[in-house]
Amino acid sequence: MxxxxxxxxxxxxxxxxxxxxxxxxxxxxxxxxxxxxxxxxxxxxxxxxxxxxxxxxxxxxxxxxxxxxxxxxxxxxxxxxxxxxxxxVARRQWIEQHITGLPPAMVTPPPETLERIAREREMLREARGGHDTPQPFFTEGFDWPVTGRISGVFGSRRILNGEPRQPHFGVDVARPTGTPVAAACSGIVRLAQTGMYFPGSTVVLDHGHAVSSTYMHLSRIDVRVGQRVAKGEIIGAVGATGRVTGPHLHFEIAWRGTPVDPQTALPPMPEA
Known part of the structure; x- marks a missing residue:
């Protein structure tokens, strides 16, 4: 941890x-x-x-x-x-995290995948930052979508197989494949996409007022685009799809598409 x-x-x-x-x-x-x-x-x-x-x-x-x-x-x-x-705005110090054992293609993608990666990034950008829904779902607050060992934190400098890459923009919770994942807050499903190159199977929820949450590396998706979900409703399950070294949930919160630290919106992780 x-x-x-x-x-x-x-x-x-x-x-x-x-x-x-x-x-x-x-x-x-x-x-x-x-x-x-x-x-x-x-x-x-x-x-x-x-x-x-x-x-x-x-x-x-x-x-x-x-x-x-x-x-x-x-x-x-x-x-x-x-x-x-x-x-x-106070400055923060960010840790450095070294991750090894990734397939080389997940660190330096082959040229033939670059168009696909760009297309998927645009899908994510639109889902996370393209909505300013008037309903203030976010006012009910956020809960952890899954509880467990925190294996990655927001803002860390990522060194992948020895190569510097972009910072980590979410929080990772390590749990076995198949562990249910709940909506952290009520909202509207804006993306429910399987098989993405880096994030794997991914869900994005719109919580109103340009606030969104993202759930990556899922083993399954239980919701569809346009569906309204309640806080605590199961939307999928933990998996190891996309760029991972093991099963976990990568969870993000964003405002107007800009990722923020989920732990500034969440309560302390419950003790095991």
Whole structure:
């Protein structure tokens, strides 16, 4: 198990008139998933990217692994007043993870597979970042889709068969093939695709407000595109499809297609 500090949610209040306070829940740091509340009718944008605010005032946004030290939250109050707030984004230290035993074609794909890989990446990009559904499913919170030994963490620098590759953008939970995988939060299925080159069989759920979750390397898929699923509903099973060295679930959360650290949105992993 790769140990790391769990990010604990703590409120940060942006001072304003009491009736119009904007409250953020979560640490403001690289990789963080942040939720909050504002007066209904407030409009928000983070560094120019719109942040949908629900009818009840709930909203969510996230910071990528390599987010800049500062971010700007633009606020338009219900009565039309505008202001901007500067958010200091704390830097994080990322571990280095060495993985060996991968088939060479899964580290350096053969040229004839590159078009397929590009096509599948576009499918994932659209499923994770192409929806801004108004229903705020994310407000019910996230649970672990499967529990067990954490074998990979968000943000780690990946060295595959001795060759540096892109960072890890999810959290891995090692469990036997066939272990049921549950929806971490209610949502709508945007992708249910078998046999992808790197991620293997994959499901993407839309949780509203451009928040999504992704479930990779599945041995089976139990849902279809367009289906609405409830939190805790079984959507598939742990497997070893795609680029893996053993059965596990690779789980991601993203905002507007930008992966964030799932452990900033999840409770602590239950003890075995």
């Amino acid at each position: 790769i140990a790391r500090r769990l990010v604990l949610a703590c409120p940060l209040c942006l001072l304003a008139a009491p009736a119009r306070a904007i409250t953020l829940h979560g640490r403001i740091e690289q990789g963080a998933f942040v939720t909050g509340t504002a007066a209904p009718g407030t409009r928000l944008a983070l560094d120019g990217r719109p942040v949908r605010v629900a009818a009840g005032g709930e909203f969510a946004f996230g910071f990528g692994r390599d987010a800049a030290d500062k971010a700007t939250l633009a606020i338009t109050r219900p009565e039309g007043a505008r202001e901007t707030r500067s958010l200091a």
